[in-house]
Amino acid sequence: MxxxxxxxxxxxxxxxxxxxxxxxxxxxxxxxxxxxxxxxxxxxxxxxxxxxxxxxxxMRVSLSVDGKRLGDALNEGLVVTDRPAKMLRFGVYVDGTPAERFRADGLLISTPTGSTAYAMSAGGPIVDPQIEGFLLVPLAPYMLSSRPHLISTGRNLEITLETEKPAHLVIDGQSTFELEKEATITVKRSQxxxxxxxxxxxxxxxxxxxxxxx
Missing domain, CATH: 3.40.50.10330 (Probable inorganic polyphosphate/atp-NAD kinase; domain 1)
Known part of the structure; x- marks a missing residue:
């Protein structure tokens, strides 16, 4: 090699x-x-x-929006509004079942490797890189009960943008994609x-x- x-x-x-x-x-x-x-x-x-x-x-995470694959991240995908001081609403679905709703400034979709990057600064846990999972960390959540989630890569994970505010998905701080209102992000383990x-x-x-x- x-x-x-x-x-x-x-x-x-x-x-x-x-x-x-x-x-x-x-x-x-x-x-x-x-x-x-x-x-x-x-x-x-x-x-x-x-x-x-x-x-x-x-492991890396593969991110698709409304069926279109956008790319893979080693650290994280970040969903944020393009308007400062405006919050977003997110619906989290695991195997098709509603698992959580976040109202926050943004949402990090992190790998275990990324748990020592932006996710750690946002209050997320440090995750052993031998664990294969998706780490969801809300940024400045409105509710104190909104906590980070670690979800197995064996699950089907989807995140819906439940707001009409404009938003962006940023992959590893390098590539930025505009999200349509009510977009659905599909999260998978990269091959x-x-x-x-x-x-x-x-x-x-x-x-x-x-x-x-x-």
């Missing part, structure tokens, strides 16, 4: 590197939950793994996971270290 280094947390969901390329994150910034190595560790790692390396697969070089560092050890250095 080819290896590409120095990737940001907000990797584009439609990037051409997804497929057979394994990614290795090198932290040139401040936090970088996807960056396993610091710059001074990189040369030693490459020298020790000239003959090969392990690969870790991370093409992201591949990362396995450095041997335990996930929760990395998270603990990075959170202590924020």
């Amino acid at each position: 080819r290896m590409h280094s120095a990737i940001p947390q907000t990797s584009p969901g439609t990037s051409k590197v997804w497929g057979t390329t394994s990614l290795l994150g090198i932290n040139w910034g401040e936090v970088g939950f996807l960056a396993d190595l610091e710059p001074d560790e990189a040369h030693a790692f490459f020298a020790a793994h000239e003959s090969g390396f392990g690969v870790e697969r991370r 093409q996971p992201a591949l990362f070089v396995h450095t041997g560092k335990p996930f929760f050890e990395k998270v603990n270290h990075k959170l202590r250095n924020l």
Whole structure:
């Protein structure tokens, strides 16, 4: 496999590197939950793994609107209004059954990998990347009872926009799509996971270290 280094947390969901390329994150910034190595560790790692390396697969989420596939996200899809200070209403349906209704400034549809990105800043939980699920995190919800939901990828998940206010879907902070009123977003597990070089560092050890250095 080819290896590409120095990737940001907000990797584009439609990037051409997804497929057979394994990614290795090198932290040139401040936090970088996807960056396993610091710059001074990189040369030693490459020298020790000239003959090969392990690969870790991370699920991505596939997002479609009204039957049209828009793209895959490694971190999250974000639904927000294009008018500041205006709230949106969302209906969440799991296997066709009404599961929740959110009234909020927006809604994050996150992967476990994305749980340490925007979703964490919005008050969502940190999710083990070995768990395959969809994390829904409302942004500044109107009701205190509106809490994040973690839903299995084995479920059929649909989110309806129950408002006539204009809104947008943003995939991994890169691609933006305008949503029609009462649009339906279908959420599925992508058939093409992201591949990362396995450095041997335990996930929760990395998270603990990075959170202590924020």
